[in-house]
Amino acid sequence: MALNSLDRSLPGGGPYFSAPAVWGPGGGPGQVLTAEERAMLAGIATIVRFRKGESIYEDGDDASALFNIVTGMVKAYRLLPDQRKHIVGFLFPNDLIGLAENGKYVNSAEALTAVTLYKIPAAAIESRLRLHPGLDFQLIGKLCHDLRDAQGHAFFLSKHRAAAKLGLFLQMLEIQQAGQGASAGEVFLPMSRSDVGSYVGISSEAVSRSFRDLAGRGAIGFSDRRHVQIIDRARLEEAISESDSPVANT
Amino acid sequence: MALNSLDRSLPGGGPYFSAPAVWGPGGGPGQVLTAEERAMLAGIATIVRFRKGESIYEDGDDASALFNIVTGMVKAYRLLPDQRKHIVGFLFPNDLIGLAENGKYVNSAEALTAVTLYKIPAAAIESRLRLHPGLDFQLIGKLCHDLRDAQGHAFFLSKHRAAAKLGLFLQMLEIQQAGQGASAGEVFLPMSRSDVGSYVGISSEAVSRSFRDLAGRGAIGFSDRRHVQIIDRARLEEAISESDSPVANT
DNA sequence: CGTAGAATTGAGACTCGTCAAGAAGCGTGG
């Protein structure tokens, strides 16, 4: 519900994504596409929708398009040799998904909620980038951002206590969702406990237990299995930094 | 020693980096800079050297330049609030380091060995990118590559057994170093046990113990604390996949 | 050659993974 009270109704103005400046001093919150750039992209993009649980693309498929999320949440995962899934990230409105390597997707994406996206054909991308020099700066900025996301993910995993990982995870989701207009302190968890566990590197049972512990400490509260509210930030921070990750002095 | 028998002597032909194609079917091993592009970069780049242990740049500094490693190895880390270090990656010849956000570096870099790099002033980058449309494709490719590296890092951390993490770590280093002309099966570890532990998410003691165990199994051997050889790849693989990471079905 | 830091090794505590059972939620179909 509260996921996109952002002023961005579906028939809206075309693809949209932004990211902090890379080299410049960043004279503002973020670089954004110009109106012309958006219009150009809108000309080649189409709107597609997926229901909860549907697959958007799969690992190894030919990368026919790049997607720009308008509404909803998506999980990106990679299939391990033993058929299990490793969650590499969760994606939100304005995110760009479907980056490829050598023309093939390198992971799979599935809708966690109903999702609306702009689908931008891959064939059109490269040539358009040449014509619109500003665009690739956007893309570079976006990639840098994704890179930091991945490093943040690694940071979760480097924590050893389950409660610390989940605390950071909740903080990340809250920041994301606050940016989408959700009420502060409220976090929506559309993904399963298994997905959370796979992302932060613990078992689904440990997810349950640690959520319960955090709630017991008064740091968070559940109105529903999928809706958490952050009650006491100090206690949450405390849980995150208690007996931190191993080593690291040198 | 064996780190750069690659045909790339220091007075060489200027900055050099390559990465797999992103969207195209990738008609080859990698996109590389054209001779003109390298010449152009050489015109604005200078060569700098650092001794083992010296700091190349630090988190929060103004991002004055981008660096391209010619020779040597570098560690990138982030300082945690409690003054400890979290290793975010190890970098090798041809890697690009010093990406920034809003004009500030987002992590610190330190030489693990004697290092030679091209220093490319940040001020010159943006304008040059506009003049040379091919360059940003390079950069985009590079970023995608780094992104996958970070995801690979996350993958280490998602493994729970220490031996598995170290096995993957050794494989990663071997691949890197083989590309630099090192003899196959030989891995050089210029970083401390603490650095390794911080990177793969275990304590330095666990690094010691697990290396010993891997050696005991006959998977690897040490000629020296810093020089490992991979003796039995099958056994190494075995150690990596024994009782994999937790959960992940859904 | 001596000292400071790194690496190794050992012993004990604690967390989390695994296995297993029960509860709760969701969708389907009557």
Added chain:
DNA sequence: CCACGCTTCTTGACGAGTCTCAATTCTACG
């Protein structure tokens, strides 16, 4: 609308693996 069944989630008990603390050995550098 309710009943049914399946999946997901929660909770418990046990065991394995790693962290911590601490002592010892090794290495590198002055």
